[in-house]
Amino acid sequence: MLLKSDDIKRIEIDFESGVIPPPFSHIFKLKISFERDFINTQFTVHYTDREELSEEEIISEGFTLEDDYDFLGEVPKVWEQPFKTLYANTKWSNKRDLDEDGGIRIFAKDLHGKISRSIPTNQDEWHMLAQEFIQAIYEVNQKEAPLTIRYRSIDKETVTNYVLTVKFSVRKVIVEINDQITELDWEESRKLLAFIYLPDYDYEVASDSTPKKRGQYIDCGDGLWHKFGKGVVNLDESFDAISKIHEGFENLNQL
Incomplete structure (x- = not known):
């Protein structure tokens, strides 16, 4: 039964990664209740089947031995409408459970006590919103700092520095271009x-x-600079993501 999105008071998101191997395989659950001034949030993530791996194997894939995580607390209310909007725009499958590929299940409850349990057809949209919300949790709980991406363009006469600070907790993106600060629309930032x-x-x-030599460079948030044309390669030959990156940063000059 589809609920009226404006009446929803609680949403639960259950995710299973499916048949991917450890240490990548995991499950997570988000329980969010829309209160008057905040979102009451419970989050749990558990990485599965790691007992068959050695410590070295886990660490070599970029993980740690303490990746499981639990959170209980408040997240800013700015996240309420994105969840309700996505729920209202979602089409639901007739499947009763997930298959071996995993995915997301949604439980919703409204202010009248009506409930709905369904599997959305737009799995990618739900997964993206859930991941962004999880980043908001990490910021709120000071597990991680806001994401900072730097882009540096050097030509014969000028040097232009761009800094994007993505504040998931409040859904804001601050843009700094050679010390001039403005704000980027959230949806536009998602594309970039x-x-x-x-x-x-x-x-x-x-x-x-x-970087000091001529060229375009990017730091994706880990403090390391990558030079375009040397250490950055399109994975899909049919889509030039690199050009889209250059274009996206250059368009920030129009803000």
Whole structure:
């Protein structure tokens, strides 16, 4: 039974990663209740089947031995409408449970006590919103700082520095261009971030030193600079994500 989105008071998101192997395989649950001034939030993530791996195997894939995480607290109310809007725009499958590929299940309850349990057809949209909300949790609980991405363009006469600070907790993106500060629309920032994480970055040729030679460079948030044309490669030959990244940062000058 589809509920009226404006009446929803509680949403639960259950995720299973499916048949992917450890240490990547995991499950998470989000329980969010829309209160008057905040979102009452409970979050749990558990990485599965790691008992068959050695400590070295887990760490070599970029994980730690303490990746499981629990949170109980308040998240800013600015996140309420995105969940309700996505619920209202979602089409629901007739499946009763997830298959071996995993995915997301949604439980919703409204202010009249009516409930709905369904599997959305737009799995990617729900997964993206859930991941953004999880980043908000990490910021609220000071597990992680806001994401900071730097882009540096150097030509014969000028140097232009761009800094994006993505504050998931309050759904704001601050743009700094050569010390001039403005704000980027959240949905526009999503598009640019998606392009940024599409290419393959060669960390063997990355540098922690601020670039000084002519070219375009990017730091994806880990403090290492990657030079376009040397350490950044499009993974999909049919889509030029690199050009989209350049275009996206250049368009920030129009804000």
